[in-house]
Amino acid sequence: MVGAGWSGLAAAVALAEAGLQVTLFESAPQAGGRARTIGLETPLGRIALDNGQHLIVGAYRRTLALVERLGAAPRLHRHPMHLASSSGLSLRAAPLPAPLHLGWALLRARGLAWRERTALLRLMSGLRGAGWATLEAETVDAMLARYRQPARLVERLWAPLCVGALNTLPTQACARTFAAVLRDTLGAEADACDFIAPDAPLGALLPEPALDRLRRLGAAVRLRTTVRELRTSPSGWRVGDDGEAHAALLLALPPWSAARLIEPLGLDVAALRAFEPEPIATAWAIWPADDAPRMPHWLMLDEDPVRRHFGQWSFDRGVIGAARVAGVVVSAASRIADEAPEAVAEGIADQLQRAFGGPRAAAVRVVTERRATFRCTPRRPRLTCDHYAGRAPGLWLAGDWLWPDYPATLEAAVRSGEQAAHAIVAHLGGRDGPQPAIGPRAQGQAASSA
Ligand SMILES: Cc1cc2nc3c(=O)[nH]c(=O)nc-3n(C[C@H](O)[C@H](O)[C@H](O)COP(=O)(O)OP(=O)(O)OC[C@H]3O[C@@H](n4cnc5c(N)ncnc54)[C@H](O)[C@@H]3O)c2cc1C
Numbered sequence: 001m002v003g004a005g006w007s008g009l010a011a012a013v014a015l016a017e018a019g020l021q022v023t024l025f026e027s028a029p030q031a032g033g034r035a036r037t038i039g040l041e042t043p044l045g046r047i048a049l050d051n052g053q054h055l056i057v058g059a060y061r062r063t064l065a066l067v068e069r070l071g072a073a074p075r076l077h078r079h080p081m082h083l084a085s086s087s088g089l090s091l092r093a094a095p096l097p098a099p100l101h102l103g104w105a106l107l108r109a110r111g112l113a114w115r116e117r118t119a120l121l122r123l124m125s126g127l128r129g130a131g132w133a134t135l136e137a138e139t140v141d142a143m144l145a146r147y148r149q150p151a152r153l154v155e156r157l158w159a160p161l162c163v164g165a166l167n168t169l170p171t172q173a174c175a176r177t178f179a180a181v182l183r184d185t186l187g188a189e190a191d192a193c194d195f196i197a198p199d200a201p202l203g204a205l206l207p208e209p210a211l212d213r214l215r216r217l218g219a220a221v222r223l224r225t226t227v228r229e230l231r232t233s234p235s236g237w238r239v240g241d242d243g244e245a246h247a248a249l250l251l252a253l254p255p256w257s258a259a260r261l262i263e264p265l266g267l268d269v270a271a272l273r274a275f276e277p278e279p280i281a282t283a284w285a286i287w288p289a290d291d292a293p294r295m296p297h298w299l300m301l302d303e304d305p306v307r308r309h310f311g312q313w314s315f316d317r318g319v320i321g322a323a324r325v326a327g328v329v330v331s332a333a334s335r336i337a338d339e340a341p342e343a344v345a346e347g348i349a350d351q352l353q354r355a356f357g358g359p360r361a362a363a364v365r366v367v368t369e370r371r372a373t374f375r376c377t378p379r380r381p382r383l384t385c386d387h388y389a390g391r392a393p394g395l396w397l398a399g400d401w402l403w404p405d406y407p408a409t410l411e412a413a414v415r416s417g418e419q420a421a422h423a424i425v426a427h428l429g430g431r432d433g434p435q436p437a438i439g440p441r442a443q444g445q446a447a448s449s450a
Pocket of ligand 1: 002003004005006007008025026027028031032033034035051052053054055056225226227228252253254257280281282369371372373398399400401408409410411413
């Protein structure tokens, strides 16, 4: 297997638990990929944080089940949905069965006019009535116009939700994907909308416990090992200089990294290259623990590009060491590609002071992931894990871009990884399945997968 992001880890754990011999190659010194722990130097000392603030919601059923199976569930804390903005919007879900929870939230909402509440219901019930289907190649902007959503509701609610969930502006974003997100959150049971706040950095939730589980199951984990070449041989797949042949090869990589490895095999990678990356910037704001403003767990911030108020969401991360920390998310960050990080940091310090009052942040550190997600556009290719199975038997794919219903998220990554693992087990045979059909250990033993 190549890639120890959340998709690769989900797949590797499922494969090892099914009794297959797993070898996992990862170029970074740690697991986690685009959702990993980093060490951040601050005036108040070095602190362990995330490469980017991640929002986890109750709808992430497979991710939460895996975190629980790996023993890290006590690090997660559920809060009923409360969408609140610095301009006074407040929408709080009630613990009622769907769709009553949403009806109740709308009745009690603050900052929404009655015509905006009825427009919101019109959109949700219209989409539900249509089986959550949208028009061919429709953008979120076009869909919102079709359901006659008032401009103020779009600006205050739908646009921030779209940019936050799809990391793509509504003018470009895929309506079908946005409808699937609404179906599985606001349109589902109340607990699907829960916000889930971890009390630990991302690495402690899934990557580190997954590596522990893999090692205990006898998997070989090779960190700091970049795979530069794939080769096929009669005895199976070979990865770089590694001498072993593997019965199956799972690439749990972003589309652009997978394309680089697959193209030299003479396979068509046009569909992989059709995915375009979109950055996300996370500004970590830091105050001395005893001199920080009061702030809610999370808040939708009002953007104002003229003042460089680029933050869209803030998340209180509590006290870490001597620091009080908040993560501010700037999604669809290609818009600010030309801004100097110092100017972005200044603007966000100002934005937080206006939102929360109190002392200005002692420091703001901006971490930009240039290839955070794929841009979630309507015409992006929808591929499956066995896309190359016909031309390259034993070559499988996983990653957040291979769960066609969803935008690039942890849940898409985990679902895709587990789905690929199940397909491989069905193909090769696990502990309880049929005997492996191909591979070096096909004679009575479980086959290996890389
Ligand atoms: C800043 C930021 C904020 C985000 N916010 C959210 C959020 O709020 N909610 C949410 O659900 N999702 C969010 N996401 C998206 C989420 O992190 C990703 O969808 C998910 O982590 C992708 O996992 P993956 O396993 O598919 O890919 P990756 O995490 O990219 O894993 C691929 C792995 O392969 C390794 N690799 C690549 N090439 C090679 C090679 N040649 N040899 C060996 N190893 C290789 C990489 O180092 C990496 O570890 C965010 C992402 C970022 C960056």
